[in-house]
Amino acid sequence: MAAGFESVALLIGAATFLGILSQKTGQPKIIAYIIAGISLGPVGLDLVKQGEMINLFSELGLVFLLFLIGLEIDIEEIQEVLKSTVGIAVIQMALTFAAGTLTAILVGFTGTTAYIIGAAVMFSSTALVVKVLTERDEETTLPGRLDVGVLLVQDVAVVVILAFFTVNFSTPAQAALKLAEIFLMISIVAAISFGSSKYFFSKVMKSISGNRLAFFTHGIAWAFLFISLADYLNLSLEIGAFIAGIGLAQIPYSRELQEDIRPLTDLFMAIFFMNFGISISGSSLQQYFIPAVIASILLIVFxxxxxxxxxxxxxxxxxxxxxxxxxxxxxxxxxxILTSLAITQGFVQSEISGFVSLVAILTMGTSAYLIRFRDKLEEEFKPLLDLFKSEEKTDLEVERLEDHAVIIGYDEMAEKTCSKLAEEYDIMVIDQESDKTEELAESDYTYVYGDFKHGEIRQGANLKKAEFILSFSKQKQVNNVLLEERDEETVVFVKAGNFEDASEFYDLGADYVMIENILAGNRISEYIEIYLEDKEVFNKEINSELQHIRGDEEFPN
Structure with a gap:
């Protein structure tokens, strides 16, 4: 049986293989990781056992998960529905806790164990829901924002419960006092995080933004600073990481930091869930399989x-x-995670992990298919849904980035172009020059700091919904990626360093190519104006210019 570095190496190899497999089958990676842990552990092949190093990596996985979740929460994006989502989340958690506890009792659990199960099942999966919403381009729709807002409240509740589990109390009065103390300490850490991120750390990140390694290490160091602060105040490490992430999410550099931190988080989280699978006993899986199936069906419905x-x-x-x-x-x-902590604290027996794991696997797997076929389900249930219609029920109008213009790179020419495009479109600017950060952050444009080649940045740009994309980047790779991922109906202007690249960009579907050091490159504002006024004239102008490129002729002045 492997231990130490051998165990970690084996788990990393398994995580890599299963990550690819789950992506191809459309199943959540978490399911694959838990099953891998069960298969590699004592229940299965007995190749890996729990040890100090695996437990350390698991703890880091939990810390980095909370940090990344915090980084993804932009409060401005859900501000329009925040009041509603807080109310929805509080009511939903209370009712789901009751339903989960009742379900646990129905399948044979009693006392504290039933309450712990009720607490464990009252949350929805942030990792799964956010991933699905992003893939389906639904995170900025009204249902998407409601879900993200509810998940935010749930995440806050999780970190409070994590802290509450680690304190000792013997009477209800002591419990209430401890809870008030936890909220006070969290408020202090949050105030420090938000204030220092905005007024201090954003300047630090600006000064080192050109050095990607320094950018990454400073972000990690900032997380561990608040982890240490939380530990000093007797809060859980996860609370410090979560609050540090939320603070950083409110500054322009957050998306670039997400891109850098996600692979490390995915690795540690894979080990965490596989370690959880390793800890499950074969007897608990056999004992709780039927109760878990019944509970999963009831919980999905509830x-x-x-x-x-x-x-x-x-x-x-x-x-x-x-x-x-x-x-x-x-x-x-x-x-x-709550189940694991409850076992560690001695609230429940370790066998309960098998039941909760099976319920998580079954509900996550079923949920993935429910979401995939959601539109068909809606059609099937339309007669029932119509019963809930009334004139007083209306949806909020939420701002959504679509039919917009995306500007990649922000130089003097881009600045002039933005002022012209702003007459017709909402503007999003993507730029990684740190000297433009403050100017763009204070402008009327939506601004994202980062490298367009990074997936997190492109997701934020909502390229498929853009009507106009203009790239002032000199990097051929940036423009190739842009032309491959944009919608066919989107008008795209890009920049090329020579005739050969310009011809290639036209072949890939560019509507106009600016050639560096050629006078035609300075005619961009004129071409945009022609495009906005008369698209047929624009197409004739571009076709004429394209003939010069193909024929290697001199450009007209």
């Missing part, structure tokens, strides 16, 4: 109904209520 009826009570349309509810029917990865 969670859907609780979400749907709660959102409906806040006067959203049945379609919005249905869409948002189907997305949230699974048990969260945090359920596994």
């Amino acid at each position: 969670k859907f109904l609780i979400f749907f009826l709660t959102i409906d009570r806040f006067k959203f349309t049945p379609k919005t209520s249905f869409t948002a509810s189907v997305n949230m029917t699974q048990v969260s990865e945090f359920g596994l």
Whole structure:
């Protein structure tokens, strides 16, 4: 049986293989990791055992997961629905806790164990839901924002419960006092995080933004600074990481930092969930398989109904209520974390991990297919949904980035171009020059700091929904990626360093190519004006210019 570095190496290899396999099958990676842990551990092949190094990596996985989740929470994006989502989340968590506890009792659990199971199942999976919303381009829709807002409140509840589990109390009065103390300490850490991120750390990141390694290490160091602060105040390490992430999410550099930190987080989290699988005994899997199947069916139904009826009570349309509810029917990865902590603290027996793991696997797997076939389900249930329609139920109008213009690179020419395009479009600017950060952050444009080649940055640009994309980047790779990923209907202007690259960009579908050091490159504002006024004239101008490129002729002045 492998231990130490051998165990970690084996788990990393398994994580890599299973990550690819789960992506191809459309299943959440978390499921694959838990199954891998069960297969490699004592229940299966008995190749890996728990040890100090694996436990350390698991702890880092949990810390980095909370840091990354915090980094992904831009409060401005959910501000329009924040009031509603807080109400929805509080009601939903209370009702789901009750439903989860009742379900646990129905399948044979009693006392503290039933309450722990109720707490474990009341959250939905942030990792799964955010990933699916992003893939389906739904994170900025109203149902998407409702789900993200609810997940934010759930995440805050998780870090409070994590802290609460680690304190000792013997009476309700002591428990209330400890809870008030936890909230006070969290508020202090949050205030420090938000203030220092905005007024101090953003300047630090600006000064080292050109050095990607320094950018990454400073971000990690900032996380561990707040982890240490949380530890000093007797809060959990996860709270410090989560609050550090939320603070950084409010500054322009957060998306670039997400891109750098995600691979490391994915690695540590894979080890965490595989370690959880290793800890499960074969007897608990056999003992709890049938109860877990029954509980999973009940919980999926209960969670859907609780979400749907709660959102409906806040006067959203049945379609919005249905869409948002189907997305949230699974048990969260945090359920596994709470169960693990409850076992460590001695609240429940270790055998319970098998039951909770099976429920998580079954609900996550089922949820993935429910979301995939959500539109068909909506059609099937349309007669029932129509019963909930009423004139007083309306959806909020949320701002969504679509039919916009994306500008990649921000130089003097781009600045002039933006002022012209702003007359017709909402503008998003993507740039990684640190000397432009403050100017762009204070402008009326949507601004993302970072390298366009990075997936997190391109996701934020919503390229498929853009109507106009203009790249002032000199990097051929940037423009190739842009032309491959943009929608066919989107008008694209790019920059080329020579005739050969310009010809290639035209072959890839560019509408106009600016050639560096050629006078035609300075005619961009003129071409944009022609495009906005008369697209047929624009096409004739571009076709004429393209003939010069193909024929290697001299450009007209």
